[in-house]
Amino acid sequence: MRTRFLIFLSGIALFAGLLAAQGRKSVWMGVYTEAEAAKGKAEYEKACIRCHAANLDGIQDANLLGDFGPRNSLRGSDFMERWREDTAHSLFRLIKTGMPPRNEPKAQVAELSDEAVVNLVAYIFKGNGFPAGNRDLAQEDLRLTRIQEKEGSKPLPSFSVVQAVGCMHQLKPGQWEIRGAAPPTRVRELTKPSEEDIQAADAEPMGNQEIDLQNLGYLGREFEPLQYEGHKVQVRGILIRQPPNVRIDVRLFTDVSGVCEP
Ligand code: HEC
Known part of the structure; x- marks a missing residue:
């Protein structure tokens, strides 16, 4: 029994080792820490909540923000459908270069720091139920961190x-x-x-x-x-x-x- 368990464990270790060697990680592997997500939450409350709402679902009343109201939810199956088979780096870049929308009247002019954006990514990951781990999501990990469904990657539809x-x-x-x-x-x-x-x-x-x-x-x-x-x-x-x-x-x-x- 014990040996079987050990064989099972070394199988996991081998698998994890292979993935590490190839450098790619799924968001389901504990790619951020609770501390990062907590800092991201504070950042989100300052800079994002008025448009994307407390639960990441976005303000559904378009009149509230005119053309600047987001239509897309930042969590759940819609989010997954738009972001699966992409990387944490793409999400980082979208936020870094485009959020809050620069042309919006009340936009803060200052761009968010890289660290703040990484924390926001961690917060969005947490909101999507991806588990926290004990290693920080570092800047250099972003390209290797794949957003995908729990069961693994799936083929993308035509016109992606x-x-x-x-x-x-x-x-x-x-x-x-x-x-x-x-x-x-x-x-x-x-x-x-x-x-x-x-x-x-x-x-x-x-x-x-x-x-x-x-x-x-x-x-x-x-x-x-x-x-x-x-x-x-x-x-x-x-x-x-x-x-x-x-x-x-x-x-x-x-x-x-x-x-x-x-
Ligand atoms: C003034 C309103 C506004 C603010 C403030 C704002 N956003 Fe957005 N956000 C939008 C709009 C509009 C879109 C375009 C996509 C849509 O319609 O949902 C968007 C899209 C996004 C997307 C891509 C959604 C997707 O799946 O397509 C992310 C991620 C995002 N915002 C994160 C943030 C974060 C993080 C902040 C805070 C730093 C922030 N936003 C602040 C209005 C806003």
Whole structure:
């Protein structure tokens, strides 16, 4: 009995170790502390509550705030549906660069500090029932912290704005796919990835999906896909599911590394 339990434990340790090696964490793994969430609550009461309400549900009476009243809840299944398969970093960035909305008459001009925003993210996580742990949510953990349902990640619907990493492969002349790709993950904006984004993409474990690349012509005349054959690449674009195929309508293309080992 005891040995079985130990084997079970070492299985968990191995699994956790693998995840740690790959650097990715689910929000269900205790990624913030109660102390951070408590500081986030104080921050929220100062800067967010008048629009997003005490329970994170948002003020439903649009007249109260005119065009600035939020429609989306910051918790529950709606929130999960909009944010799953994205990272804590995207949430951080949205708050840091856009909350409270800058053009709103009563907006505080001062931007929130990075620390305050991390605490707000912790508070929103707590409001969504993600468990607290005993390690602070550090700035450098944000890109590796994946928002997902308790049971794990699920495929994103068609027309999601996504990114995917895989090995560039030519199916037949002019028709390309990425192979060995992990399921596409969500991005908020179709902008050029930063150096940190690319490093994070490179650190992500590969998978076994084949994703067709559509509309490479969008990238311009100078773009020559042959040049990247066999490279590990990252694409950003619009996901299109048409069973049995998964395609990405490509808007941005980045060479992650010259070699690809799926
Ligand atoms: C003046 C009103 C106002 C204030 C103050 C405000 N927000 Fe917002 N917030 C909005 C609006 C409007 C949106 C747009 C999305 C929507 O309609 O729900 C939004 C969206 C968001 C979203 C994205 C929701 C989603 O899932 O799409 C987050 C997260 C958020 N706010 C967090 C905050 C935080 C944290 C603060 C405090 C620092 C804050 N907001 C302060 C009005 C406000």
